[in-house]
Structure formats: C-alpha cells, structure tokens
Amino acid sequence: QQQVKQSPQSLIVQKGGISIINCAYENTAFDYFPWYQQFPGKGPALLIAIRPDVSEKKEGRFTISFNKSAKQFSLHIMDSQPGDSATYFCAASKKDNFNKFYFGSGTKLNVKP
Amino acid sequence: DSGVTQTPKHLITATGQRVTLRCSPRSGDLSVYWYQQSLDQGLQFLIQYYNGEERAKGNILERFSAQQFPDLHSELNLSSLELGDSALYFCASSVGLAGYYEQYFGPGTRLTVT
Secondary structure (H helix, E strand, C coil): CCCEEEECCEEEEECCCCEEEEEEECCCCEEEEEEEEECCCCCCEEEEEECCCCCEEEECCEEEEEECCCCEEEEEECCCCHHHCEEEEEEEEECCEEEEEEECCCEEEEEEC | CCCCEEECCEEEECCCCCEEEEEECCCCCCEEEEEEEECCCEEEEEEEEECCEEEEECCCCCCEEEEECCCCCEEEEECCCCHHHCEEEEEEEECCCCCCCCCEECCCEEEEEC
16 A cells, blocks of 8 residues: 555656646655655655645745645646756655655656757 | 765675675764665665664565664665565665654665576
C-alpha cells in the first residue's frame, strides 16, 4: 500500500513553462512534506519542504502548495529550465516518527529547450 | 558532492550470495538511513541508525541487516540474494535524529544480481 501517491509519472515541459507535480496522501498523521530532486547517477537531494501549518512555501522558482483538507501537495517549478530536468520525489513523514519517510514513486521531468 | 560516501559503486553477484554495502556519513552527522530504489517501486526506506543504535525500520527484508559502528560508518548486509534485490541502494545521513533534519544522500551502490 503506497502511502504517498505521486503523479504524473513523467512530464515534458517547454523551457520557460510551469512544471506541476502532484502528490496525495491518506494518513493525516503526516506532518512534514519534503521534495527531493535526483539527477541521473546521483542520489536525491532535498529541494524544498513544507509543514502543514502553512499553505504555500516558495524558494526561488520552486513553490510547494499544500492543501490540508484535500490531503494533497504539489510542486510548481516556474520558468522551467533544461537544467531542471531530473526526477522529483515527494515524501512525507509522521510527527511522532519523523525518522521514517514515505516516498512517492517519482516524476521524471524533461524540460525541452 | 553531498559528503556521504558509499562503496562499492557497482556490485554484480549471483543469486544466493551475500554482499556488504558500506556508507560513511558526512562529518558530524550521527544519523544514517538506508534506502532501496528500484524501477518498479521507487524509493523505499529500509532502516535508520542514530549514533550506533537502530531507531526506525521500514520495509527491510529479514535477509537484510545493517549496523552502525562506533566511527559512525554503516554497513548494509544483504544475504541469500534474489534477482529482485537488484536495485540502487542509497545511504543518507543527517545531523539529528528526527527526519526533518535534511538528509544528505550518497551516490548509491548499484547492485545487480544475476
């Protein structure tokens, strides 16, 4: 049973466009939602993270939108660049067990020049 | 470069064999996490150690075991290997116990079981 469902599996966006990746979860005990970026041949790296006490967090061109009532969160990449081409993973962890992460299945983003 | 090192980079072995994957965390990090990344199942949390003690367990098979040594490096032991164990194995480290401390991932070990 997948705790965090991620979509789409792959995404093609033109340079300058907006990339949107969505994640949904069922367990209301989740209290921390990070996004990871992984380039081919590398390990994932933390991109941005959000707690459910805010509805949005922005860092540069990357924004997390969080909808607690719908149990959904999404990553928006504004002005997408070819260098953003990577696989993106959403994740969640519980307040009483922050150590254990549940990852989404990943979205492979391809930004075309 | 995350500062987390993993060896070996690639490993090819036969079914039924046993292998050991090694991870050295970033300097100062006390927590070590192990993850398995396969094509069909994404990134799966296996186990976490903090300062030598096991602190969280995920979907780790009984054939797999791990430990963290006094110098804080960690080893993941995989035994009675099956074809389905072929995957990328990542180690990550963080400074603290709780998961909201940023985890820094190593480059991974690619295991191929033939």
